[in-house]
Amino acid sequence: MKVNGTCHCGEITYEAEVDPEKVVVCYCTDCQTMTGGTCHVNAVVADDGLRLTAGKPAEYIKTGDNGNKRIQAFCGSCGTHLYACNVEGPKHYGVRVGAMDKRVDLPPKARFFLRSQPGWVVDEASLPGRETQ
Numbered sequence: 001m002k003v004n005g006t007c008h009c010g011e012i013t014y015e016a017e018v019d020p021e022k023v024v025v026c027y028c029t030d031c032q033t034m035t036g037g038t039c040h041v042n043a044v045v046a047d048d049g050l051r052l053t054a055g056k057p058a059e060y061i062k063t064g065d066n067g068n069k070r071i072q073a074f075c076g077s078c079g080t081h082l083y084a085c086n087v088e089g090p091k092h093y094g095v096r097v098g099a100m101d102k103r104v105d106l107p108p109k110a111r112f113f114l115r116s117q118p119g120w121v122v123d124e125a126s127l128p129g130r131e132t133q
Contacts, residue, residue, distance in 0.1 A: 001106075003043075004053075005082070005099040007075035012055035012082065016095050018043040018106065023097060025108045027117040030062060034072070034081055038121050041108055042084075042094035050083065050093050057082050 001020055006013045022044040031040035058076035061069050062084075069087040074080060083095045097103050111117070 001102065003100045003102045003106075005095070005101065007055075007078050007080035007082065007099060009075060009078035009080075011077050012057055012075050012080075013053045014082070014095075015051045015053055016043070016045050016093075016100070017049040018045055018095065018100075020106055021109055023106045023108050024094075025111045026094070026113055027111065027121075028064075028113040029116050030064065031113075032116065038118055040081070040094070041097040041103075041106075043097050043100070043106060045083075045093040045095045047091040047093075050091075050095060061087060 001018050003016050003018055004013065005016065023041065024044065025039050025041050027039045032038055034040065055075070057073035059071050059073050062072050063069050070084045071087055072084050073082045075082065080099055081096050082099060083093045085091045085093045097106050100106065
């Protein structure tokens with residue numbers, strides 16, 4: 001599935017080819033800290049499946065608990081997280097679904113780092129809600 005994405009301020013845009021079967025929720029503590037929430041939802045994208053169409057993300061390298069180094073890319077102006085990828089070898093991107101135009105068509109198929117998932121995370125559909133703020 002071809003998707004387009006953008007950061008919150010519109011400075012960075014991209015195109016990606018995503019496999020809807022490879023959308024995952026990550027509950028690792030790094031993702032929780034980066035989002036200020038409970039998780040990141042990522043689409044796994046192959047090396048040649050991501051193309052920046054405008055702007056250049058800011059990057060830093062984070063070393064995970066397992067010693068793997070991952071590039072974390074985000075908009076330097078508005079802070080929107082765009083993707084993470086390995087430092088060495090062919091790139092495998094975890095592209096942030098929340099910045100994609102077709103996010104409603106990309107429900108997660110798996111969850112990772114359940115040991116870090118807060119115990120209070122529940123099926124959100126069971127919570128009371130409103131259509132707008």
